[in-house]
Amino acid sequence: MNSGVLSRYLDYEFLRQLSGRSLEPRGLVSGNLAGAHKSPSSGFAVEFSGHREYVPGDDPKHIDWRVYFTRDKYFIKQYEMETNFVCHLMLDISKSMRYGEEASQKMLFASRLAVSLAHSIVRQGDKVSFTTFDTKIRGHIPASNALPQIIRMSQHLDETDADDTTDLHACLSEFSQRMARREIVMIFSDFFGDLETLENAIQRIRFNKHDVVLVQVIHDHELNFNLDGMTRFVGLEIDAQRIAQPADIRSAYLKAVSRFNAELADIATRNNCDHVLACTKENPGAIFWEYLNQRSLQNRRI
Template identity: 55%
Template sequence: MAQSLLNRYLSPDALNHLANRPIQPLELVIGNLAGAHKSPLSGFAVEFAGHREYSPGDDPKHVDWRVFYTRDKYFVKQYELETNFICHLVLDVSASMRYGEGYEQKLNFASRLAVTLGHAVVGQSDKVSLTTFDDKVRGYVSPSNAMSQIVRMAHHLDEISPVEKTAMGDCLHEFATRTGRREIVMIFSDFFTDLDELESVIQRMRYQRHEVVLFQILHHDELAFELEGMVKFVGLESDDDLLAQSEDLKASYLTAMRKFSTELEEVASRNRCEFVQVDTSRSMGEMLADYLNRRSRLNRGR
């Protein structure tokens, strides 16, 4: 049963593209286990960070005797403590995410993307959580680094019925009250919401020193508008329908869509967040490989 469930959310191709590509924090993290990522806390372990003057009670074995011989003062070696991190996956399951068919449906793609990234995080012994929302927070799978966490996430996603509108600002504010500080928050949505409200909650998360990644999940139709002839447009989060000649709408639609995505990217840039636009017609494995390669380049540049 569990394996059948996982097969719906994990593809061998995507996992192969993730092999040997660790998800490393771009900023310092705070965790509660010894792990593989630098922490802003100072300790006596792992990587040398600097010196401080000796204080009574310090362990003499950490005294740097070479410094003592040159400066005639006692200094203690300090090291950067390495730690695990918590990655929070936050998934918009509102009705607009139902657009598309099969694997290219936005919600389907975003769900599989979240589970795949969660699998990678747990595979490196870090913790992952899952939160789903539409007009309110619908579910929460608390952080764990056990591989059984991926089954719990998949089971929760399998029960989701997206029928409501989005109240992203309120839901993300509620989510932020549950988190600590200096964690990773990955949000998966089309972000068809009020961008001022979104920026407000992102600023709160950044104040909490979270690393925030915005995955804008879009169907290829929404990006390219390659529709022909008379088309009936059905509102997914409203009762409004529109019957129109697609060629009459294409130019103005694409202008509006580019403007919206640019504004969303600017929100991310102003708040030092990652912005990743995802076309659901693309191979998830290739998309993840490109994304993690970019993160690796950013890490090397810091």
């Protein structure tokens, strides 16, 4: 792979700023590798815990072939024990994520956040998977705690384009079927869409005790509406255009954005999720240093 592709998505300044900080799971962790986190299980052997139906993206090596030959369906063996966790990174690649230029484009900003965070998670010995979605799941890289995972993520992103609308409810509902034990799900999106159906999907994930983090990626223009002069507003996910003077609509726009952001934050609070507001104008390392610091303090109180 061209080294320029990796450097496009791996933010070394982000990694430097996060040095010494780690993503810590909330509560007890079940896994199948030795790691740095407390486990609900005891003993020294990986224990079989049951089956679940195979879904695309699962590692075929965990298929129980004896069950397949008796039932003619694929089932995955599930184990639980030791002390690693799995963090699933989900990136919204819909058209609205294409807003912005160069490093401030939402999709590129979110991609760098995801890849750099994945690097930190792998370096601490835990597993990370990566999924891209819009109206449906477009790509999935199964969980791994090996550094080549970062290369696979970068390659996938370099081959990905934002060219559709968003259906968060459908994608999160589908993805929730792939998770069994308690894991972390981090969703990188602007979350523009129906928040009621989004909350239903989050509740489904939280019902199974998974840890959910909503990383709301938003452009400075969208957050603060700092535009001047007659402007043509072009819909990215709808076929519509409007020409307006920003000063005439700034007050109403800012009130609408404030309501939307407050509602998303309320959804996170009601469902015991984390909400991270990541403005593309801000330093990504500083955003996540503060978040991981707060998360660590909260974990100590649990």
